Amino acid sequence: MERSYIGNLKSGEVSISGWIYEMRVMSKMAFLIIRDVTGFVQVVVKGDELLAQVNDLSLESVVEIHGEVKEANVKAEFARSDVELVAKEILVLNKAEEIPIHVNEKTVESSLPNRLDNRSLDVRKPKIKAIFDIQSTIVNAFREFFYKEKFTEIQPPGIIGTSTEGGTDLFKIKYFDRDAYLAQSPQLYKQLMAISMEKVFSTGPIWRAEKHDTSRHINEIRQMDIEMGFADDMDVMKYLAASVQFIVEKVLKDCKKELELLKLDLKVPEAKYLKYSEAIGELNKNGFSMKEGDDFEPEAERKLCELFPDTIVFTYEWPTEIKPFYIWPKENGVSGGFDALYGGLEISSGGQRVHKPEVLIEQLKSKGLNPEDFKWYVDAFRYGAPMHSGWSIGLERLTQAMLKIDNIREVTLFPRDRKRLTP
Secondary structure: OOEEEHHHHHOOEEEEEEEEEEEEOOOOOEEEEEEOOOOEEEEEEHHHHHHHHHHOOEEEEEEEEEEEEEEEEOOOEEEEEEEEEEEEEEEEEEEOOOOOOOOOOOHHHOOHHHHHOOOOHHOOOHHHHHHHHHHHHHHHHHHHHHOOOOOOEOOOOOEOOOOOOOOOOOOEEEEOOEEEEOHHHHHHHHHHHHHOEEEEEEEEEEOOOOOOOOOOOOEEEEEEEEEOOOOOOOHHHHHHHHHHHHHHHHHHHHHHHHHHOOOOOOOOEEEEEEEEEHHHHHHHHOOOOOOOOOOHHHHHHHHHHHOOEEEEEEEOEHHHHHHOOOOOOOOHHHOOOOEEEEEEEEEEEEEEEOHHHHHHHHHHHHHHOOOOHHHHHHHHOOOOOOEEEEEEHHHHHHHHHHHHHHHHHHHOOOOOOOOOOOO
């Protein structure tokens, strides 16, 4: 008999396959809750032979059940309330050993480290699966938005020969007979494409060797990047606001069940634009003591988001001294760089880039970098490079901000941090 999916069950005899999420065994009958990718259904088991099979089963065993679908008023958590399946035959496809974490957490919750050690079990939980279903919608919506805007998707390299942002926070690797690094950003490469292809975007992993142990940082992340020719910082900030608004709208439309399961009241955010100096003023009016040249600590980022709830807060025209070498220096010591805050977190940074080689060489020198190490990059701007701007959004950060989740590891399938390299 052809397999039927739980979410599509209506009436008649069917065959379903899935995992045993819950079992209640009594003397004359048993109730199983079976889960597949489309949902949960209650299975009623009667008869000595079938009950003997059930007594030998364990939670998360994989089974195939043949039976008849009947209308019912089911009150089991997660299970379909309108139908149940009366079992006629149970085939055990793979009996589960004693599981190390609880998938059904009615009575016992597992610790985060233990859950991450057993992630393939952890994502079987409805609420955890909901997070990654929403994250899938986020990255899909990002692509959809920029395809509609006629951007070209590019695939920058993950192995590089030179730091993209200066500093020492790179993972060094052996590349045949020389040293190389895992890319900490596609920055330089997307610029080279923007000055020729004009509108590009990419999604992919990057690595940062920063020794953080916080709820907001991991060492391998997925970035969603754009770069755009003939655009300044304000142009691409507006693209960022519009794309995040589009993403949220898609999540609201396509992930209603997941949002309900996570008990989230998600709203499409507005956009607020504050010059860096204006943001400093807002913070100082609300109990902070900040001065020009200070970076924003997490508490300051959270406060700005509290002052402007359900809003993407852009802070722009940051001091040149605290932005990377590739950010365009405007007049009076301010740059074309910006940050975007949402949900209490910095979700993006970006800005207008340097497109003139002589300015780029001076910028590199001012950051203590050797222009010769970036010759291939600098030379690209000698052959007709327009002004251009761009940004990157961390996929995990955006998911964390949208879903109001405390720890970024919760929204990362297999986190990589200072202590975790497996699974």
